[in-house]
Amino acid sequence: MAETILQVEDLSVSFEKNGQRDMLVQNVSFQIEKNQCLGIVGESGSGKSITCKAILGLLRPPFHVTGKVSFLGRDLLLAEDTTLRKVRGSEIAMILQHPMTAFDPLEPIGKQMTESITLHKGISEKEALILSAASLEKLNIHQPMEVIQKYPHQVSGGMLQRVMIAIALVMEPAVIIADEPTTAVDAVNVATVVELFESLKKMRKTALVFVSHDLNVVARLSDQLVVMNEGSIVERGQVEEVLHHPQHPKAQQLVETRQALVNQFYRYVKRR
């Protein structure tokens, strides 16, 4: 029997402006089990990222969040700020799109890596640095100490992406939410990032939420698949099932687009 780690029930997010209420996410429910990957796909603006933010309690007014997010028995939506802060980054880690802008430009990478590690683990800067370096090494970065001393602008986007993953890994979180981690990465590096996540899945028994508008990438990684459109889940199921028998027109459209690209993609990956 698989162990449910994160359960989202009837999650709705609205945005209030000038007395008008816009529904951004409507009655979204899903659950993730240990050692599983849930893929969330949908067009830009379908509410994928907002859902991720809502799970971690990162939305503030004028956003309004209702529903239930149970994480290991706790409802995160009811949790206090201090409790949430301890969960963020240590039990549920996030990996974002746009790695180039995700770091403070005025601080070396290492300092930013250790900032959250020292906070969550209560260890010294030095120990955190050793952990960071070890984590980077696991992601095939051969000179971690060099990367640690560099500033974010001095390394590539793909490198920063790996730094983000390394930060997430150090804390050994129960859940990793990857919010469109391949969007900002060029075609050559998409394959690398996907491989990275694949090894991540094997390396740790973490539950992975993989958000993307790129069905190719999601299909390779996920066990379960959820298709979102205009704030609601329109299709869900095992990856193979959704890919081969899409029911909702939006899901069908996504799959059709994928068919056109998928052969090309695999040919490309094989060539590498």
Added chain:
Amino acid sequence: MKQYIARRILLAIPMLLVVTFISFGLIHLIPSDPVEVALRVNEIIPTDEAIAIMREELGLDQPFFTRYASWLKQIARFDFGQSYINKNRSVSGEILRSLPATLKLAGMSFMIVVGVSIPLGIICAVYKDRLIDRAMRIFIFVATAVPNYWMGILLIWLFAVKLKILPTGGNQQSGAIILPAVTLSLTYIATYMRLIRNSMLENLTENYVYYARTRGLKEKSIIGRHVLKNSLHESIAALGMSVAQLISGTVVVENIFSWPGIGRLCISAIFNRDYPVIQAYILMMGVLFILCNLLADITQAMLDPRLQEVK
């Protein structure tokens, strides 16, 4: 980094030359004759003969560019010549005598500006749209709109005339620096408060803040460490210019509060058509602006590794 500094200093040299030319040339656009004024101030009747003698004595019979060249040679040795009005006094002596008072006033104002605007700017950004932010917005509006000569007079009326707790002017009594320093700093406080507030709000929407939050960092350290550093960094260039503006901007305030600084020296020199003093003053201010700008740029580059690599 060294290269960057060297290049900035090299770039400053032609700018300095332009400043010398403007400060020398500008004064000659004034329509009245300095010789006549100098004679009157020294109570000599300006006959044609007296004027001719005086003109030769002051070197004003030479063509413009000859005078400019010899003046350049002089100032290269930091010799700004003698005052036209009081020939026993050297211009540099006059300036050195009044400079400390101005520096004291400008320094005090700068400390007030930095000490008040940064914390208030942070508070306004953190409590955006709350009562304190709204109140400060009104303050910013008023402080920017009211000219400092009027603000100075209002403050004198309130604190010196009505409440009688501070002196109206001069620099002898204790506490005399408070009113002029506050008057001088108000506009800058408003400017920097707004600058820091807006820059922090802008930084707060940045992706790195969001990522820091997803990692569970405390809001205090996100704002205090990352956002503040980035916002202050953006303000450094403007702050550098303000140091120069504060020193040059004392002219009006010094006259309201009878503060015996370089601004008062300049005003009386202008009334007396005392060319060497005015030229020296304008030149000094120009150099000051260039220097402050240079220093601000270098500081900024030192704090931002991205700027050090720009070719």
